[in-house]
Amino acid sequence: MDDSTQYNWTVTYVIVLAVATVTSCATLLLSFKQIKVTDSAVQYLTYSVCRLYFVYTLARLVLYIGVLANFNGLRDTLDAMDNGELMGARAIYSEGKRKPFPVIVTLIGDCALLSTTFFIVTLAYEMKRLIIKSMDRGPSRERAITRQYCIRAYSTSAAFAILMVVSAFLPSSAAETLQTVAFWVELACIWVSVLYPVYATLRISCQKRARSAVDPASLLLHQRIKTFVIVYCMFVFPSCVVEVLVRFVGDIKMEWVGITQILYYLSGGGTVFAIGISASCCFRTLRPIMPPSVYEQLLEGGFFPEDERQNGMDVIVEPPTRRPVFVVTDIEGSSRLWSADSPAMAEAQSIHDDLLRQQLPRFRGYEITTCGDSFQLAFHCVRDAIGWCVSVQEKLLKAPWPASLLKYDNSARVYDIWTRLLFNGLRVRMAIHDGDDRLVFARHPTTGKMTYLGLSEMLAREMGEMGQGGQVIISESALSAFKDEMLHIPRKTELAKFKVQPFRPFELPEFGISVQMHEVVSTRIGDRFRDESAHIRVEKIGERLRSHLMTLPSASVL
Incomplete structure (x- = not known):
């Protein structure tokens, strides 16, 4: 040669x-x-x-x-x-x-x-x-x-x-x-x-x-x-x-x-x-020209460290006993879906329940009770409560919902102009509110579950009806507690990716209650309600709260 x-x-x-x-x-x-x-x-x-x-x-x-x-x-x-x-x-x-x-x-x-x-x-x-x-x-x-x-x-x-x-x-x-x-x-x-x-x-x-x-x-x-x-x-x-x-x-x-x-x-x-x-490498390469929310959602399916933590379904989580943080969830429009397609809704309800419970051990969440499709949960800190809410909202988008359920307006798939998925299947609203030192708690003699009774617990339940399906709202006091927690968290600690923006106040004038609320928005999903506003009737909230207060022990409302 x-x-x-x-x-x-x-x-x-x-x-x-x-x-x-x-x-x-x-x-x-x-x-x-x-x-x-x-x-x-x-x-x-x-x-x-x-x-x-x-x-x-x-x-x-x-x-x-x-x-x-x-x-x-x-x-x-x-x-x-x-x-x-x-x-x-x-x-x-x-x-x-x-x-x-x-x-x-x-x-x-x-x-x-x-x-x-x-x-x-x-x-x-x-x-x-x-x-x-x-x-x-x-x-x-x-x-x-x-x-x-x-x-x-x-x-x-x-x-x-x-x-x-x-x-x-x-x-x-x-x-x-x-x-x-x-x-x-x-x-x-x-x-x-x-x-x-x-x-x-x-x-x-x-x-x-x-x-x-x-x-x-x-x-x-x-x-x-x-x-x-x-x-x-x-x-x-x-x-x-x-x-x-x-x-x-x-x-x-x-x-x-x-x-x-x-x-x-x-x-x-x-x-x-x-x-x-994998596709994630291509998306990372294209990241400079992508909107941040689109990039986060595209990479949501398992290439982040938080997704590699074991879900720990066999982990026993003790109920919080000092200033618990309450999370209340509710499926928007569930009654209409049940009446329209009961078999599909039964399957969707099972998927919803399993998904919510699957994420609890990861964030040290404790299931207090369920009422229909509403979950009432308690967490040891606000950081875990926010992390759970954000994680569940992101995973609800990926859940394998029954195809027949997706034809209804309040459970259909919705995309934005970037073809980014905004809604898919059941739309779950969530509210986060921190408890106070005046809570009365005890284990139920039959079920052994921890029960909480007090003004903050009932406020959390009422706040759970403020948002729209897919929205996560947090009270001003809970947000302040979260900021205090962050002062003691190492910088390298993995946190849920979200931003906080103002929401409307939760008000009960007859009781002198006015609590500023904020919305927690996952950066992977984006602001799904940017052009929409929450239209909630709050007149009945005062009536329900009045009846709750009448049943409280005197020690719990001091």
Whole structure:
């Protein structure tokens, strides 16, 4: 091969490797920005594959830039490049042993390549296991398995590096034999990393056909592993075949070697893109030209740390006994929906109840009682109450409501001009109000549930009817308590993303009660009532409150 042809192929390799390196780096920065990879073996292995592919492509990029610049005569050292890239790497170990730069760079790339093949095999195994068994090992066990994988992968790479270093001090014949063995081991690892994922995918497909019902999450994971296998095999398999043919046939055109080598170098970027990239990365890239509320909603489905906390359905939350914070919820227009479509509303009510209860342990919420479709809850602090309200409102938008329910005005899907989803399904209004020291509380003798009795508790119930469906309102006193809480919260503490804006006062003139209310708006959803105002009849509130006050013990109204 003449010098101009070799130079052209080297330039091509540099361009391809630069693209693969940038793709790998972008995936690392975008896909794993806010994911805790240490609690899941699959996530850690995916992260490791992306990271090691970045190291591998970067090392090879630096190597070929050195070839273009003829650094320390490196271009002359790689005259054997027409026998394949791996052969060229072995040439560096044998011919360039007195040139530490190319040897070190090549060795780093080879070690990263070996570790990558190991992690690809284990990633396919873990995905297969997770899909077939439909359960993980728990965080502590997952971390232990991850450590074992790391030890095995990096020990193998360290052994390979030691052999290459030792070969530099051996006679030429012994060094060549050792490097040939190392090459075949490396090639065998690549073949295994191609064949095992194919086997895992076929095994999963057989298991899926054998089951009458398949978990939707498993289907999504199966689709991800199929994409990964197709992309990886498409890029790597041709190079593996050509590498073997070069050793046994010998007469392979440089064009075939070069094309398959380009595909192999692109395998890093392609595989990383297939297993690591997602729609969230695209949305993060487009963030500068998106309205903030649109961006927040697009990324709402699981790429934020708060969504990775376990919902803790088995966690027992003790009822607050000192200045509890009350939250009262209510479904807007539920009576009309029940009369219009009872079966659909029964299903929607079940979804609503499960969703609200599912989020309670996460925010240390305590369910006091339910009355029809209204929930009365107590929280230990205002921060948790706001967090629960915001989280539930966001998740109500994603709930799988019955299709027949969505045809009614007060449960239909509503979009804005950005096609951002504003409403979907049941519209739940919420009110937050803090309790005071004059509350009377005791456990119910039959149910064992904590009951609260006092003016602040009843005000919270009446405030629950002020807002519109989908609105979260908070009293002035509760908002002041929240601001006091924030003075003692570390800056790095994760908080719900929301803003507070003025709402109308809650007034009962006959009792001399006037409480300024505020609206809590999730920044992910946006202000759904920007062009609307709340039209609430408050005349009857005073009558109901008067009847409540008549039943209070004297100690509770002092």
